[in-house]
Amino acid sequence: MFRAFSGLNGEDGGLMGETRVCIDATPLLLRSAGVKTYVYYWTEALRLEGGANSIELFPMLAPPGEVVHEQSVLNRPATMARLAWLHLANTLPVPLLNGVGAGVSVFHASHQLLRPPTNTRVTATIYDMTCWLVPQFHSPANVRMAKKFAASVMRRADGLIAISESTKNDAVRILKLDPRRVTVIYPGVAESFFCAQPLQRAKPYILFVGTIEPRKNVATLLDAYERLRPELREAFDLVLAGSPGWGDPSVLARIRQGIRGVDYLGYVPEERLPALTAGASVFVYPSVYEGFGLPVAQAMAAGIPVVTSAVSSLPEIAGAGAVAVDPGSPAELASAMAQLLESDSLRESLGANGRSIAQQYRWDCCARKSWELFRSLV
Incomplete structure (x- = not known):
């Protein structure tokens, strides 16, 4: 009441x-x-x-x-x-x-x-x-x-x-x-993520959702994306969704100068996030520290395979619904991304695990x- x-x-x-x-x-x-x-x-x-x-x-x-x-x-x-x-x-x-x-x-x-x-x-x-x-x-x-x-x-x-x-x-x-x-x-997690209809884009994409600030470790994500084989970068865009935050002007400048395959959307309204998330091939969240990591849980609820950090709360929240990596290693992050992007069956099984785990949220x-x-x- x-x-x-x-x-x-x-x-x-x-x-x-x-x-x-x-x-x-x-x-x-x-x-x-x-x-x-x-x-x-x-x-x-x-x-x-x-x-x-x-x-x-x-x-x-x-x-x-x-x-x-x-x-x-x-x-x-x-x-x-x-x-x-x-x-x-x-x-x-x-x-x-x-x-x-x-x-x-x-x-x-x-x-x-x-x-x-x-x-x-x-x-x-x-x-x-x-x-x-x-x-x-x-x-x-x-x-x-x-x-x-x-x-x-x-x-x-x-x-x-x-x-x-x-x-x-x-x-x-x-x-x-x-x-x-x-x-x-x-x-x-909002109910809309569990039943979201995927956004249709011209090219498949890897997705990051979060404020563009140092703790979210976007610089490492950009480095990892640039390490992918040219064929993978040609096949999959990297989409970044989130407002500019405190203390990361160099990353924003790097994004705005233009990186081939990287699409920065800026702030995305709440009602558009479920479809954007559900349309991703892989969700990547290499944060240095999270109290919970809501974007990870949202991606799992939408059945999207996740790559995230093996630190703080993220292994607890993601469990078997994600590949966990060292957030300080662009090479390890790139390897995990490539592993998922190259295997439809692995993406499907990891996404199913994540959707099951997300039921508790x-x-x-x-x-x-x-x-x-x-x-x-x-």
Whole structure:
């Protein structure tokens, strides 16, 4: 159930036996990225699976399921005004959200922008530990914000959701958390990926989806593609889909100068991703570190064979649905790509494995486990 958010005075207390959860929805104000996608689909699944329980979003945007995924891109002035107001509110001596906390059972912190209330149960999602393990792949400001969020929220939260066992293990080790407070709940893959109709392009293609930033290791992917035999490069394009990110101008310059066979699409709207993914011959994701690796799970759900990195959460998430390689080796990556591109039967068997594994990444399952956590704290 979704209940309209009534304000900051906490006067409309919960119904008898009802668990009311307020979710920090500030990621929905950001340009499309992994955390935004997570919050977008998770809140709608929580509404559908909540039964007599209810959720509300702060800042109030619209009921889950009615929020437009691209709204922050389409209405940039209003989005920037909201973010500026939230930044200002975060400097207040008493958390702005204490008024919210008085009226809900649990407040869930989704992002490091807002300080959660101090007068209710608090949970938070741990997406990854990149700011500790690979800080060179973030701006100094992001690293500072992440560490401040860890100190003020993660260490005192009543319950934490980690999006993979790998992320949980990293967080427990680095932040010295009690592992009993951390519950692993895998995110889901949108249903549209499981039933996507393949995009038809003039030539078969290898696909990468992700922000063009150093952590995604696109430079190594370009090197690997250029190592392929000329016959393979002639037969298969390399398609890159994703917004320009922080700290990778040399890779973007290299792409924009033009590499034979490489097609950079830039940002691809959410509704076009399933068909683009389902049309690929091979999906390649050589990231240096991932908390979960949603694009890998999406490709597996579409039945597409995957080549990914043998690091962090990626072997856990992909399992037998991918060929795992050293992300620092263009030669190893090129060899794995060639192995799949040259064998229809191997692509078919790996794709079938991936589709089977991806069945565990469902938003309804994620929502049910999340409600179990919320109710256990009330």
